[in-house]
Amino acid sequence: MHPADPRPPSTSGLVIGLLGPVVGTRDGKALDLGPPLQQAVAAMLATWPGRVVTLPQLIAGLWGETAPNSSQQSVYTYIAGLRRAFEPGRGRRQPPRTVTKAPGGYLLRLDPLAIDAHLFSARLESASKARTAGDLSAALRALDEALALWRGPALSGVPGPFAEGERARLDELHLTAVEARAEVLTLLGRPEDALAPLRELARRHPLRERPHELLMLALHACGRQAEALRAFEEARRVLAEELGADPGDGLRHAHRLVLSASGDDPPAAPARREPASVRSRGEGGRSPSHRAPGEDDVQPPSGRADRAGGGVEPAGRHVPRQLPRDPAAFVGRAREIVRLKSLLDPWGGEPPHPFVVICGPPGVGKSTLAVHVAHAVRDRFPDGRLYVNLRGGTPNVPRPSAYEVLCRLLRGLGTPGAAIPADEDEAAALLRSTLHGRRLLVLLDDAADHAQVRPFAALPPGTAVLVTSRESLAAGDGCAQVRLGPMSDAEATAMLAKYAGADRVSADLKQTGRLVRLCDGFPLALRIAGARLADRPDWSVAALTERLSDERRRLRELEAGDLAVRSSLAASWSALSGSTRETDAAAARLLALLGLLHVPDVTVEAAAALSGDPEPEVERALERLCDAHLLEAGEPGRYHPHDLVRLFAAELPPPGGRTAPLLRVLGFYAESARAAARTSDPHRVHCLYPPIDATGRTFCDAAEADDWLGREEATLLAAAYQAMADPDDGVARAGAAIGLALWWYQQKNYRVTDLVATGERLVATGERLRDEVIEMHGYAHMATGRYFLNDIACLAHNERHLALARRLGDRFEEQRAHGNLAATLLRWERFEESLDHALGQRAIAREIGSDVGERYALLAAARAYVELGRVEEAVGVLDEGAAMAERAGDVHSATEFAVWRGRVMIALGRCEAALGLLTGVLERGRILSRTTEMGCLVYLARAHRMLGQIDEAVRRGVEAVAMAERAGSTYWLEEAKAERALAIAARAAMTTR
Incomplete structure (x- = not known):
């Protein structure tokens, strides 16, 4: 380590991570940092440890200018929650020592190097100093250590203005570090290792010139002049098309450098600083790239030159060459290969890392990668390469004990039995004695658990052990673990091309993309799919894709010879279900239950409802499934299986049957969604039908409720749709309850397609169950969605809603249907009929005491009056409705009344007043409803135009068009385009005068 490089803090005490999801550990144990807004407070305090963060700064960082009235109390709650999390053993009367009160705010008393973002900055500073001192190897090590701290996007899942700004700052630092690492690799004479990350950077950030420049220089150093010039042309094209700009100085300099290289000979790469162990081997060795595949299976005679190392083998020493053949069809995994090579073949002459693990789910290609990397680094291990298959994932075959593995390794080193x-x-x-003084690589493939490889974790320096396992072995002492996930789409496509032929794969790229997704990016599945295509030359890619599209037969189709995805997954599950450990058995049971639920992911709460077990036990089972790589952990507390694992889990018999677990989890979803909807908007009347006998979660405030709905929306919809299609009537009713609970959330967030799809399923479910209440609400969903789509079919759906409400004698739904008809008829310019329905709604709402219904009726009536030219009546109705909304504290209705009052003021020629009113409610409208925001923008553009403020009118018009396009609103897009066109025409007229 470079002398200036600070050491990371010890694992004891408090450690906070911001470079990914916000996490905390104390004494190595994970802490629960609470809901996202509480995590945001933790992030703010951790960004400035030892400094006071004032209460106004915390409020502004969480909510900006839209802080709720309860913001101060919420901050106090979050601080209390963090104190409990950071100091779980603190007594009630003991003062907090970690998050302490200070004048005007709070401060976090913690060493900055116990926070990964500060440690990251320190590593970058060390890298900069090392590079300035000319020590490129130390600079590379510091950059690798810095980048290894990242676990995903910074402050992932944390809301608020502070998180947004800090995330952008840290992401920029991360990009700079990746660029710096690529540049150092090129300067060290390793440009080929810099290519993959640079290509990825250039792809993700096409307008950032530095990655293009470094990519050109790396290609140039590799002797690939033509590719370097093509990279320049691509960068120039993108900059011209997107920005209308020419390449900057750096890109132009790189271009001149490439052009100045001699025509036939590749340019000399920067001098590579070889480790001492490589420099001492002499000149006799061949490059691994020139060696025939499988050469490691050949044992050289005693005393002859060792071709793997280029040195001379001492007479009488046994040099094992047991590695399997390097896979001929290996593609991809560039990032993981770079990481593994840096561990096994480090620069600067250091010894290799003694214990390296590649872990990941079944079928992800761990063994293939390990063998490939072992061949790539074998020059580093001239004393031999040993290989043992530990059979951890091989069903019905005994696993070798640690003693048996020791015997095999000793025999491989020439020790007589x-x-x-x-x-x-x-x-x-x-x-250990036999290995002393040797440089040897041991590949232990498919370890069942840490116990099987524990004796090999502390072999003498110079020997490296490379392990593959379906289990996470990160807890092992001195373990450097590389987690392998599914392949990227590009890697998967390249792998298919290797097996099935590039022509067939490229003939229909759309179907190839589908096939890659159906294989979930798993190399085993891709290999089988490629083999099946190679076996069936008459099949197109589309033919196989069609067969795999049927989920009921996908696992059966992914079989070829003795290769099968199902058996690979079954081996992992059987190891858990057959284990004597309670946690393993619980994990196996939980996976079978998770197979019942077809949702994107689950939380601990939902999984506990599904299983009926306490949350701590369920969380342990979920984490055990993650360790076995049968589940993936997302943001804290969320878990999901890959698609192929999900299909496998669906085949497992659920313990105790299927109906009871489904009803428990669906009831949890329904009651939680209802509680969130009520907390988010207490001034709406929320549907609580059908009744559900279940308990859901509760919410402190609207912000927490909205955040939960946003995170759970996809899961709630998937659960609702699955349940409503279930043959069990009780399960179908629970699904309808979830769909009905999302009514206002979908409207407010302009989920048009979901409104229609949910409504169609609700109507079908109501008809099947002969439940006219569900059917009636389904028509209301469909009507709203079709209204947003500007589809006249919404009129018939509203009329059906009204007819069912009358037949059921439901006066509240009757007045609601009148209100929706009033809004619909306004859209199609049937203003007199609209006014009749609005006044009809108001009469019923007054009769039943529904203030919210009366407010909606007043708004619809005002809009009808405006269109009928009865502007003064519109003003009176709007003033009355606004006063009612203010008295009720209904911010949503008050904002809508304000927007329409702004429009009426414009019609009356009071544009200055309208501008002030609309400007004042715009930000509130952005938060509350997309439709309100779009209307506000259109009317702001109109007010600016009529006041002669043409540039502002154009700006607001452009913003309104962009917003309507993003929302997919046909009506507001037409309105916005018309207003933008008028503003642009007015500007053109001004310039021609």
Whole structure:
């Protein structure tokens, strides 16, 4: 480590992570940092440890200018929650020591280097100093250590203005570090290792010139002049098309450098600083790239040159070459290969990392990658390469014990069987003695658990152990773990091309993309799919894709010879279900239950409802499934299986049957969605039908409720749709309850397609169950969605809603249907009929005492009056409705009344007053409703135009068009385009005068 490089803090005490989801650990144990807004407070305090963060700063960082009235109390609650999390053992009367009160605010008393964002900055500073001092190897190490701290997007899932700004700052630092690392690699003479990350940077940030420049220089250093010039042309094209700009100085300099290279000979790469161990080997060795595949299976005679290392093998020393053949069809995994090579073949002459693990789910390609990397680094291990298959994922085959593995390794090193001690500890000691002073690689493939490889975690320096396992072994002492996930689409496509032929794969790229997604990016599935295509030359890619599209047969189709995705997954599940450990058995049971629920992901709460077990036990089972790579952990507390694992889990028999667990979890979703909807907007009348006998979660305030709905929306919809299609009537009713609970959330957030789809399913479910209440609400959903789509079919749906409400004698729904008809008829310019329905709604609303219904009726009536030219009546109705909304504290209705009052003021020629009113409510409208925001923008553009403020009119018009396009609103898009066109025409007229 570079002398100026600060050491990371020890694992004891409090550690906070911001470079990914916001997490905390104390004494190595994970802490629950609470809901997202509480995590945001933790992030603010951790960004400035030891400094006072004032209460106004916290409020502004969480909510900006839209802080609720309860903001101060919420901050106090979040601070109390963090104190409990950071100091779980603190007594009630003990003062807090970590988050303490200070004049005007709070401060976090913590060493900055216990916070990964500060440690990251320190590593970058060390890298900069090392590079300035000319020590490029130290600079690379510091950059690798800095980048290894990242676990995903910074402050992932944390809301608020502060998080948004800090996320942007940290992401920019991350990009700079990745660029710096690529530049150092090129300067060290390793440009080929810089290519993959640079290509990815250039793809993700096409307008950022530095990655293009470094990519050109790396290609130039590799002797790939033509590719470097093509990279320049691509960068120039993108900059011209997107920005109308020419390449900057850096890109132009790189271009001149490439052009100045001699025509036929590749340019000399910067001098590579070889480790001392490589420099001492002499000149006799061949490059691994020139070596025939499978050469590691050949044992050279004693005393002859060792081709793997280029050195001379001492007479009589046994040099094992046990690696399997390097896969001929290996593609992708560039990032993981770079990481593994940096561990096994580090620069600067250091010894290799002693214990490296590749972990990941079944079928993800761990063994193939391990063998490929082992071949790539074998020059570093001239004393041999040993290989043992530990059979951790092979069903019905006994696994070798640690002692058996020791015996195999010793025999591989030339130790006679009779000389191997019968005692495991003595055999381990003999192995260490035999390996002393040697440079040797041991590949232990498919380890079942840490116990199977524990004796090999502390072999003598110079020897490296590379392990693959379906289990996470990160808890092992001195373990450097590389987690392998599914392949990217590009890598997966390249792998299919290797097996099935590039022509077939490229003939229909759309179907190839579908096939890649159906295989979930898993190399085993892709290999089988490629083999099946190669076996069936008459099949197109589309033919296989069609067969795999049927979820009921996908796992059966992914079989070829002795390769099968199902058996690979079954081996992992069987290892858990057959285990004597309680947590393993619980994890196996939970996976079978999760197979019942077809949702994107689950939380601990939902999984606990599904299983009926306490949350702590369920969380342990979920984490165990993650360790076994049968589940993926997303943001804290969320878990999801890959698609192929989900299909496998759906085949498992659920313990105790299917109906009871489904009703428990669906009831939890329904009651939680209802509670969130009521908390988010207490001034709406929310549908609580059908009744559900379940308990959901509760919410402190609207912000927490909205955040939960936003995170759970996809899961709630998937659960509702699955349940409503279920043959069990009780399950179908629970699904309808979830769909009905989302009514206002979908409207407010302009989820047009979801409104229609949910409504169609509700109507079908109501008809099947002969439940006219569900059917009636379904028509209301469909009507609203079709209204947003500017589809006249919404009129018939509203009329059906009204007819069912009358037949059921539901006066509240009757007045609601009148209100929706009033709004619909306004859209199609049937203003007199609209006014009749609005006044009809008001009469019923007054009769039943529904203030919210009366407010909606007043708004619809005012809009009809405006269109009928009865502007003064509109003003009176709007003033009356606004006063009612203010008295009720109904911010949503008050904002809508304000927007329409602004429009009426414009019609009356009071544009200055309208401008002030509309400007004042715009930000509130952005938060409350997309339709309100779009209307406000259109009327602001109109007011600016009529006041002669043409540039502002154009700006607001452009903003309104963009907003309507994003929302997919046909009506508001037409309105916005018309207003933008008038503003642009007015500007043109001014310039021609």
